[in-house]
Amino acid sequence: MEPFVYQNMGGLPLFSLDSWQKEFPHLVVGFSARNDKEDWNACNYALHVGGNPERVIHNRKRLANELGMSFASWTCGEQVHGVHIEIVHSSQRGKGCDTRETAFQDTDGLLTGESDVLLTSYYADCVPLYFYSPDLDWIGVAHAGWKGTVGKIGVRMVEKLLELGADLNHIRVAIGPSIGACCYEVDERVIHPLQEALKTKELPSELAKPNPNGKWQLNLKQANAAILRRIGINPRHILISSxxxxxxxxxxxxxRRDQGKTGRMVAWIGKKERGSS
Ligand SMILES: [Zn+2]
Structure with missing residues (x-):
């Protein structure tokens, strides 16, 4: 069953990770959608793509409000397809909420144990990875394009949680909407480092299939799942969007489809203050 459930929340199109929100009611977890009747600024959440910045701030405020979180809790990094992860302390909540300058620089992964910090990252095809450690009550989000995937940013996120004392057996991972194998053709530049990351020359067909162009159709979501299973994440604890x-x-x-000039969806995870709803 598809874990990311589409809904229209007060006029805002979005996907929520319902099963986590049901099991852990203090979490808000989801991924934004676009409105195809309007131009790409209408549901764009990122400041780096040359859209109208006032509209981005407006969109962020509106979404935060619908989620029952404050705009002051909206926190983000400047994503660079790297593997750097920041741990967000309560004094750092809101970094990057209204300007790129204050965002965590060169950062593709965010983790926090604090409530009322909305961790966010931005997407137009790359893979959003969500993390939750129920025993620590820590949350995280990481941006994994092919570089972050073969750089194993997912593994680095888990390692940080383990350093903090999380139990590997309990860590939850969700892999959100992103480009599918249907549309994602790659060459050896991507396949070779992926083979290295998975320590195999024989990539399973659900992961990468040769195509008639002499290249491969890659399932980047399954690649992230395979890398996380290799380090011992329980396969039943990995949800994968289709x-x-x-x-x-x-x-x-x-x-890829819009040839560069387009908006960005936002992936978010946050913990509400206990007692609020
Ligand atoms: Zn497709």
Missing amino acids: WCTSCSTDHFYSH
Whole structure:
């Protein structure tokens, strides 16, 4: 069953990770969608893509409000397809909420144990990875394009949680909407480091299939799942979205499909203050 459930929340199109929100009611977890009746600024959440910045701030405020979180809790990094992770302390909440300058620089992964910190990252095809350690009550989000995937940013996120005392057997991972194998052709530049990351020359067909162009159709979501299973994450604790951001033109922006000039969806995870609803 698809874990990311589409809904229209007060006029805002979005996907929520319902099963986590049901099991852990203090969490808000989801991924934004676009409105295909409006231009790409209408549901763009990122400040780096040349859209109208006032509209981005407006969109962020509106979404935070719908989620029952404050705009002051909206926290983000400047993503660079790297593997650097920041641990967000309560004094750092809100970094990057209204300007790129104050965001965590060169940062593709965010973790926190604090409540009322909305961790966010931005997407148009890359893979959003969500993390939750129930025993620590820590949350995280990481941006994994192919570079972050083969750089094993997911493993680094888990390692940070383990250093903090999390139990590997309990760590939850969700892999959100992103470009599917249907639309994602790659060459050896991507396949070779992926083979190294998985320590095998024989990539399973659900991960990468040769295509008639002499290249491969890559399932980047399954690649992240395989890398996380290799380090011992319970396969039953990994939820994988089947949404393809490139096929589903009515719901998503796509960097490949839209040839660069487009908006960004936001992935978020936050903990509400206990007692609030
Ligand atoms: Zn597709």
